[in-house]
């Protein structure tokens with residue numbers, strides 16, 4: 350069973366933010382911004398590419414509610430989902446990163462581009 354399924358089942362601890370029957374939001378263990386929340390479906394869905402559209406339809410208002418909890422609806426935030434190997438997905442259970450609480454830099458650079466520049 351994957352780490353996030355274990356969190357859903359209560360077999361691993363998490364600092365929860367919001368929960369309903371279908372979705373769960375909790376703090377990332379290694380935050381990359383002052384506010385870094387992970388938002389997942391409780392059902393094990395591998396990633397965005399394999400996520401049914403209806404699930405996203407129900408997940409959207411849940412994500413928006415998480416933003417309101419931290420007043421990120423007013424200040425702004427970044428929503429990211431890493432999809433597959435090149436996307437840098439490490440945990441193969443669909444999750445959205447909600448990053449906020451500070452002005453974030455943009456854009457991220459591809460690792461390959463970065464490597465070429467250093468030659």
Ligand code: 5GP
Pocket residue numbers: 352361363364375376377378379380387430431437438439440441
């Ligand atoms: P990915 O790289 O798959 O998009 O993101 C995985 C995220 O999960 C990372 O930001 C990482 O810090 C976070 N993470 C990994 N293990 C745990 C854990 O056990 N608990 C929590 N809350 N976050 C985790």
Ligand code: ZN
Pocket residue numbers: 350351352353354355392393394441442
């Ligand atoms: Zn899972």
